[in-house]
Amino acid sequence: MKCKKCGSKAVINMRQHKLGLCCDHFLQWFTNQTQRFIKKYKMFEFQDRILLAVSGGKDSLALWDVIHRLGYKADGLYINLGINHDTSYSQRSMEKVKNFAHDQDLKLIIADIEEMEGASIPEAARFTLRGKDKPCSTCGITKRHVMNHIARQGEYDVLATGHNLDDEVAVLFGNTINWQMGYLLRQHPVLESSPKGFIRKVKPFFRFYERETAAYAFLRGIDYIHDECPFAVGAKTIYYKEMLNQMESKRPGLKLNFYLSFLRAKEEGYFAELRAMHAEDFNLCETCGQPTSAPKQCAYCRTWERTRIAKSAIK
Amino acid sequence: MKCKKCGSKAVINMRQHKLGLCCDHFLQWFTNQTQRFIKKYKMFEFQDRILLAVSGGKDSLALWDVIHRLGYKADGLYINLGINHDTSYSQRSMEKVKNFAHDQDLKLIIADIEEMEGASIPEAARFTLRGKDKPCSTCGITKRHVMNHIARQGEYDVLATGHNLDDEVAVLFGNTINWQMGYLLRQHPVLESSPKGFIRKVKPFFRFYERETAAYAFLRGIDYIHDECPFAVGAKTIYYKEMLNQMESKRPGLKLNFYLSFLRAKEEGYFAELRAMHAEDFNLCETCGQPTSAPKQCAYCRTWERTRIAKSAIK
Numbered sequence: 001m002k003c004k005k006c007g008s009k010a011v012i013n014m015r016q017h018k019l020g021l022c023c024d025h026f027l028q029w030f031t032n033q034t035q036r037f038i039k040k041y042k043m044f045e046f047q048d049r050i051l052l053a054v055s056g057g058k059d060s061l062a063l064w065d066v067i068h069r070l071g072y073k074a075d076g077l078y079i080n081l082g083i084n085h086d087t088s089y090s091q092r093s094m095e096k097v098k099n100f101a102h103d104q105d106l107k108l109i110i111a112d113i114e115e116m117e118g119a120s121i122p123e124a125a126r127f128t129l130r131g132k133d134k135p136c137s138t139c140g141i142t143k144r145h146v147m148n149h150i151a152r153q154g155e156y157d158v159l160a161t162g163h164n165l166d167d168e169v170a171v172l173f174g175n176t177i178n179w180q181m182g183y184l185l186r187q188h189p190v191l192e193s194s195p196k197g198f199i200r201k202v203k204p205f206f207r208f209y210e211r212e213t214a215a216y217a218f219l220r221g222i223d224y225i226h227d228e229c230p231f232a233v234g235a236k237t238i239y240y241k242e243m244l245n246q247m248e249s250k251r252p253g254l255k256l257n258f259y260l261s262f263l264r265a266k267e268e269g270y271f272a273e274l275r276a277m278h279a280e281d282f283n284l285c286e287t288c289g290q291p292t293s294a295p296k297q298c299a300y301c302r303t304w305e306r307t308r309i310a311k312s313a314i315k
Numbered sequence: 316m317k318c319k320k321c322g323s324k325a326v327i328n329m330r331q332h333k334l335g336l337c338c339d340h341f342l343q344w345f346t347n348q349t350q351r352f353i354k355k356y357k358m359f360e361f362q363d364r365i366l367l368a369v370s371g372g373k374d375s376l377a378l379w380d381v382i383h384r385l386g387y388k389a390d391g392l393y394i395n396l397g398i399n400h401d402t403s404y405s406q407r408s409m410e411k412v413k414n415f416a417h418d419q420d421l422k423l424i425i426a427d428i429e430e431m432e433g434a435s436i437p438e439a440a441r442f443t444l445r446g447k448d449k450p451c452s453t454c455g456i457t458k459r460h461v462m463n464h465i466a467r468q469g470e471y472d473v474l475a476t477g478h479n480l481d482d483e484v485a486v487l488f489g490n491t492i493n494w495q496m497g498y499l500l501r502q503h504p505v506l507e508s509s510p511k512g513f514i515r516k517v518k519p520f521f522r523f524y525e526r527e528t529a530a531y532a533f534l535r536g537i538d539y540i541h542d543e544c545p546f547a548v549g550a551k552t553i554y555y556k557e558m559l560n561q562m563e564s565k566r567p568g569l570k571l572n573f574y575l576s577f578l579r580a581k582e583e584g585y586f587a588e589l590r591a592m593h594a595e596d597f598n599l600c601e602t603c604g605q606p607t608s609a610p611k612q613c614a615y616c617r618t619w620e621r622t623r624i625a626k627s628a629i630k
Binding site for chain 2: 176177178179180181185239243246247250254257258261262264265268269270271272
């Protein structure tokens, strides 16, 4: 396989684009494509202040690298979830993020859940029984809350995350297999801010396959954490990714087409916004003031209040 | 595994219903469920004249058997497509249908494509290049046309087909993976008649898994053709069925839930009928007078006219 641009040996073959590229041309292509997606989907401008959620994995660090190179101003936000049993997962991923920020001279904000709320994610899950044996739902609630809170507090224009196409397609697949129309209506690479206080959210990598973001991180020599979160084992999205990869290998481009044709159907107005949440459907949480669909206290404040009560009771 | 009703040895375990049944109770359950679906989805009444498309396979013969036992009046329609190279597929399946109708003393109409149009399905596909190496698209056009034509000519109230849940779910999956909204809008177990001349169409077995219709046919001793059409090898729907069965085995009920939640989303009005075809979008074919979305001649008449011209040219 030869590079389509220069004829030298290709390091990657992207079957869905029928495109093989050498190292240099792949890095160039990847960077240009990111810029193209940012513009095409009107994600942000050069003067915008971007908050980028970084986990220490390949996607978010690659995204930080690319948008920094493209000349955008993005500060990083690392949320220390305290997932440290067995593998020191949080500890090690935080190190990767810190090193990257330090080497590139980028501003990094660290939000430490244990410092903020007095307990770690696994503890909260255990004490509140939310998620039973898995803390994934507590973790999701917490990350969404903290990202929004810090983005607003820091007066950022937009919150960016490193989700790639495989992530997005797995979620889309899960929502479709159950026809969860509420979620389908809300799934989009650009979510506008809401008057009640949700920050604008964008996913500049949503059209890249996972292996492309991995290739970018690898070829740039970015030092990232390779393991998945230890709680992700057996997650439905991982299973859906396997199914989709199986289909992709039979029909290259299937994943991209699945997602893009979904966006097209939405743009063309085929989904009726019957139950989409509107600003007036949201309340402001009595405790933290962030928007919530709950009547009084948001899920985040409820979860962590219960955790603190339960934790102090067993002391 | 024991029968849930009587405690004797179960012959089938339907994991999606957590229901194991012995032979007698399964046959009873299957028959009662069919009656329930017919009523719930308002498919037809006892006084209606039903035309049932029978292929000689397990589904359509099982359906004929069940609705006959339930006391409905259904005549059979067998379409002889002339697919006889190698395996005499059409010949053998027609024999099964004829024997069944004879044994049960049921009225059978046979439509012979070669007699009607002067060529077989494989010839038409070859001469018109529609479908290139596969005649499936020609076959689909032809069957739909002939079923509608004969149902109207015979003044039937409704056309029934033996499609089971696996069939429906595979089509739904294929339409969803490409977000073909036009097809998604039209997919339903009951399609009302249209003023321009489409007969009402129903699928009473749409909630049964394929293995259930097979079990019914087997346990009733129905003699049906076991092979798939020789042209079906490698068809996308067969591949989708495999994928869905893989997921079903991990999560029993996934297939049923996928289809029922889709119907629910439609009923709740989540799909905007932007491009659904309305009566005024249809013309009447200049040649046969049946409704068509084409401006002058319908796809059926075009295909078979071309076939006759091509066939006579090489004689």
